[in-house]
Amino acid sequence: MLAAAKARAAELKAKMAGSKTLTAPSQQTSSSTPSTSSLTSDKIAAMRARVAAATSRANAQRPSSAATYTPPVHNDDMSKARGGLDIGLHPSLLADTQPDKGRTPQTKFATVMGNRRADSLATQKKAQLDLSGPSMEEIKSNPYFDANIGSAVAKSRASRPLIFNEKGKYIQQAAALRRQAQLEAMKKRIAERARLAGLEEDLDTDKAFIVPAPPEIEWWDEGLVNGSSYAAISDKANLKIDTPDSIITVYIQHPVLIEPPQEKLAPAPKPMFLTSKEQAKLRRQRRQADLKEQQAKVRLGLEPPPPPKVKKGNLMMVLGQEAVKDPTAVEARVNREIAERKQKHEDTNEGRKLTKEERAEKLARQRADDLARGIHVRAYKINSLANVKHRFQIFKNAEDRELTGVCITHPKFNLLVVEGGEYDIRHYDHLLQKRIRWTEMEAPRSVAEGNREALTKWLEAEDEDGNLKDLSLNRCECIFSGEEKERTFRKVLRHPRACETDAQARDVLGPRMEGFWNVAKGWKTDDF
Incomplete structure (x- = not known):
């Protein structure tokens, strides 16, 4: 390395000697004095000594690169040498004028690549990342800025104090979880006992989710397709649209006009009252x-x-x-x-x-006219039908007035649904609400063995001890009153239907009337 440094110094001396030979004629023609040229030569010699010293010191760090020398560019801002012709220091000598404390020694070359590398390092040191966010003016000038979302400027995070858990907090939570688990287990046990006793609800819920498979061909398309399935429509010859036997014709069918229903409900004109x-x-x-x-x-x-x-x-x-x-x-x-x-x-x-016969015909004609004006529906919740007299009054009056419906007896309560004309329903409602005394209890009458009906346990007049049941809290309440378009039940109300479970009761009522069972089950008596 020392030999390379000496060779480099000799090369620099040869280049300086060549430049001195080229500049000698210009110096002879100038009007400078011998004292000025001597000072210049001394300055050049001092500079050579410094360059040699710097080169030998830098070679100890890394080898030098073979690059051509470029004379320094004059800069007024550079440090000035002491005395002389007011010539700036060489860039390689600037490091000598600054203290080396806290700085890593760097190699200085009088080459183009060395100068570029030094400039890039200085630029990298000066450039810093701007971590500050955009100003409010820049945010508002953004066309996509939405004031409802909030400002993009990050808010300072407020310090929060340490919050310690109180003693027994997790113990209480564990106790609450254990109580919840015990409650769920108790509910499961009750549901299991109800299932074993046959009192559970909605045993046939699977029926509600059974969806029938679609038919091969719908009934409204049978007259338009020559085949038993929709696969036949792939051939246009099987379509009955323009064929002579098609159901589509050139004739326009005008349906018969239906009389407005309000005219049927219009009351007949009353005769003038006379004194x-x-x-x-x-x-x-x-x-x-x-x-x-x-x-x-x-x-x-x-x-x-x-x-x-x-x-x-x-x-x-x-x-x-x-x-x-x-x-x-x-x-x-x-x-x-x-x-x-x-x-x-x-x-x-x-x-x-x-x-x-004429009276029966007149009564039937009046009932038909009454039904033509609308079918009225009543639903009653009866706590107990243990009294045989109550059952006789209910079914006998319904049979005389030709009221259709159903009476469902259940261990908890009884549901009575009747349908009929306005006149008959009004008198039947008066019978149930005013005339029948629901709190009275009579002993069962002695009847012939062949006429005795098989009663369920909750319809018997006597309890397990042989005493008459107490009907002091028995009552009949109307839970629904309204009209319907047509009758739901076809048979006249004559006998009760015993149902031990809610699912059986809903099956008896049918899909149109099963909502009455839920209403009656959730009905609450208002005691004043």
């Missing part, structure tokens, strides 16, 4: 018109004149001499005529009465 004097006046005028018509027929000879109306009061006035001659015969005659007139009046009244 007693007005009614007597109309009767007098009607009888007078009938009498005039009869007199006109007698004058024309169409009818014989009516016999005189003889009574015991006008006997002497009407008969006169006949009554004097034989009063006994006249009195008997008058009594006979009075009896005939009475019998004729009674026969006329009997003729105006309707027969049993």
